[in-house]
Amino acid sequence: MTTDTMVDDRVHAPDGDGVPVTLTINGERHALHLDPWVTLLDLLRERLELPGTKKGCDHGQCGACTVLIDGKRMNSCLVLAVTRDGAEVTTIEGLGTPDHLHPLQQAFIDHDAFQCGYCTPGQICSAAGLIGEGKATSREEIRELMSGNICRCGAYTNIADAIEDVMAQQGKAAHA
Amino acid sequence: MNRFAYARPATIADAAQLLARPGAKAIAGGTNIVDLMKEGAETPDLLVDLRRLPLHDIRETDGGGLSLGALVPNADTAYDERVSERFPLLAHAILAGASAQLRNAATNGGNLNQRTRCYYFYDTATPCNKRAPGSGCGAIGGVNRIHAVLGTSEQCIATHPSDMCVALAALDARVKVHGPDGERVIDFGDYHRLPGDDPSKDNTLAAGEIVTAIDLDAFDCGHNWTYLKLRDRLSYAFALVSVAIALRIDGDTIVEARIALGGVAHKPWRVVEAEALLAGKAPDDALFATVADRILAGARGHGDNDFKVELARRVIVRALGQAVAGTPQTIADKRIA
Numbered sequence A: 001m002t003t004d005t006m007v008d009d010r011v012h013a014p015d016g017d018g019v020p021v022t023l024t025i026n027g028e029r030h031a032l033h034l035d036p037w038v039t040l041l042d043l044l045r046e047r048l049e050l051p052g053t054k055k056g057c058d059h060g061q062c063g064a065c066t067v068l069i070d071g072k073r074m075n076s077c078l079v080l081a082v083t084r085d086g087a088e089v090t091t092i093e094g095l096g097t098p099d100h101l102h103p104l105q106q107a108f109i110d111h112d113a114f115q116c117g118y119c120t121p122g123q124i125c126s127a128a129g130l131i132g133e134g135k136a137t138s139r140e141e142i143r144e145l146m147s148g149n150i151c152r153c154g155a156y157t158n159i160a161d162a163i164e165d166v167m168a169q170q171g172k173a174a175h176a
Numbered sequence B: 001m002n003r004f005a006y007a008r009p010a011t012i013a014d015a016a017q018l019l020a021r022p023g024a025k026a027i028a029g030g031t032n033i034v035d036l037m038k039e040g041a042e043t044p045d046l047l048v049d050l051r052r053l054p055l056h057d058i059r060e061t062d063g064g065g066l067s068l069g070a071l072v073p074n075a076d077t078a079y080d081e082r083v084s085e086r087f088p089l090l091a092h093a094i095l096a097g098a099s100a101q102l103r104n105a106a107t108n109g110g111n112l113n114q115r116t117r118c119y120y121f122y123d124t125a126t127p128c129n130k131r132a133p134g135s136g137c138g139a140i141g142g143v144n145r146i147h148a149v150l151g152t153s154e155q156c157i158a159t160h161p162s163d164m165c166v167a168l169a170a171l172d173a174r175v176k177v178h179g180p181d182g183e184r185v186i187d188f189g190d191y192h193r194l195p196g197d198d199p200s201k202d203n204t205l206a207a208g209e210i211v212t213a214i215d216l217d218a219f220d221c222g223h224n225w226t227y228l229k230l231r232d233r234l235s236y237a238f239a240l241v242s243v244a245i246a247l248r249i250d251g252d253t254i255v256e257a258r259i260a261l262g263g264v265a266h267k268p269w270r271v272v273e274a275e276a277l278l279a280g281k282a283p284d285d286a287l288f289a290t291v292a293d294r295i296l297a298g299a300r301g302h303g304d305n306d307f308k309v310e311l312a313r314r315v316i317v318r319a320l321g322q323a324v325a326g327t328p329q330t331i332a333d334k335r336i337a
């Protein structure tokens, strides 16, 4: 028998019973067995019944699928879930609740920062990531660092207003 | 996506051994390979997840240099204080690429090894010598606005799409790789290749080899650097043409010039003889134009991308002006100085 035909316990075969993965999603621990081709976006929406995260392009080009992975914003459509074993994921469902909105959720309402709302969960998760990163100090920098979120309704001006507002509330904006 | 086997080795030796198998491909951040797998442009039999390998650090090296681990995210690299202070050109080139989300996921090793954005390479219904050797090139005689004007071949006119790599080329980085036969170091200029008669190979990595780090020696150019990127929209778009410049200037004299172009070839484009024309000279627009002509010698469009030759000429002259003045292009302010 050659090494190639031997069963190699380092390799999960495609027809096996899946790869063991543990993910903490919105504070809840999930021990899962997943096929390696399942994206984090499809896992959230199709298997864990968390449809708040949206699928726009499925190719990293729109930002609708943005979630926070270990506190960093990323496009969940381009993340294979098995590659993030042990990670903590926060989706729009984990940021606030209908009774206790996240400040960004409230600011998006106050500033009328959406029309159809399809890009909004991604915008809000991305804005949460942006504020956490702490690199934006001006409106121009907010616009540049939010460029990974496309809004086909064109609510950009109000989205920037909402984010500036929250940054000002938190004392993070250089000039609002 | 095709069905594939998956492994997440914990050691570099294990990873190299797994990657030497036919049909094996590495995954790091996944922002490029997952996209290509969804299109069927990549169909690995075995996906080797590199994320557990101990390549997550940026380390100090002798003389103020840095060694950038292959798995460090692009964003963490750009925002690392040592990188942004010692190699602002690299930090800015990284931040000029993709989006904040993508830069958080993308890794340094993945950025180097990302594949072309040629539309035909992505579209499995069309011929492409890179994806399916011998099938032809859809871009020659097809839609080729984003394609190369330098170093092309009859077989392929694709560009390498990275911004980061353009800065790394200008900074004379070295790529550290580890394979089944041990470690070797590749000069950045020799890492990516021209398409020639084998466009399926983007670079000189051998089967089973993994990029472990990118090494940089100190290069003090003060404020005399810039990364100027021109694209179809002002953010979140690949370069049509970009240029990375780092100058060492003494008084009124340019001592050393490094100029690398992106968006124009299958690899970051450098012409050292053109850079040498600036050494010992005082900055001057006519001289800059001569240098640009020399860099672009032999440049040729393929129809839709004819504009790139003149655009590149102007971008080089403009960027040399920015670098000499010590006013690098900023990312948030979209006006070109």
Ligand SMILES: Cc1cc2nc3c(=O)[nH]c(=O)nc-3n(C[C@H](O)[C@H](O)[C@H](O)COP(=O)(O)OP(=O)(O)OC[C@H]3O[C@@H](n4cnc5c(N)ncnc54)[C@H](O)[C@@H]3O)c2cc1C
Binding pocket: A059, A060, A061, B025, B026, B027, B028, B029, B030, B031, B032, B033, B034, B035, B050, B070, B074, B096, B097, B098, B099, B102, B105, B106, B107, B108, B109, B110, B111, B112, B113, B114, B115, B161, B162, B163, B164, B209, B210, B211, B212, B236, B237, B238, B239
């Ligand atoms: C919408 C969009 C816009 C973008 N815009 C830009 C842009 O403007 N400028 C720009 O520069 N980039 C841009 N990118 C590309 C992005 O920078 C790359 O996708 C990213 O850098 C790839 O890194 P990764 O870790 O995610 O790689 P992966 O997708 O994991 O891997 C990419 C390739 O590298 C190989 N690989 C990964 N790590 C290693 C290693 N250590 N050793 C050997 N091989 C390895 C993989 O096998 C694969 O072939 C964009 C991407 C998208 C989706």
Ligand code: SF4
Binding pocket: B116, B118, B119, B120, B121, B127, B128, B129, B130, B131, B136, B137, B138, B139, B140, B155, B156, B157, B158, B199
């Ligand atoms: S330019 Fe290269 S990558 Fe594009 S279709 Fe032709 S061979 Fe394929």
Ligand code: FES
Binding pocket: A054, A055, A056, A057, A058, A059, A060, A061, A062, A063, A064, A065, A066, A075, A076, A077, A078
């Ligand atoms: S759905 Fe992920 S970026 Fe569009």
Ligand code: FES
Binding pocket: A113, A114, A115, A116, A117, A118, A119, A120, A150, A151, A152, A153, A154, A155
């Ligand atoms: S609100 Fe409709 S896409 Fe942004």
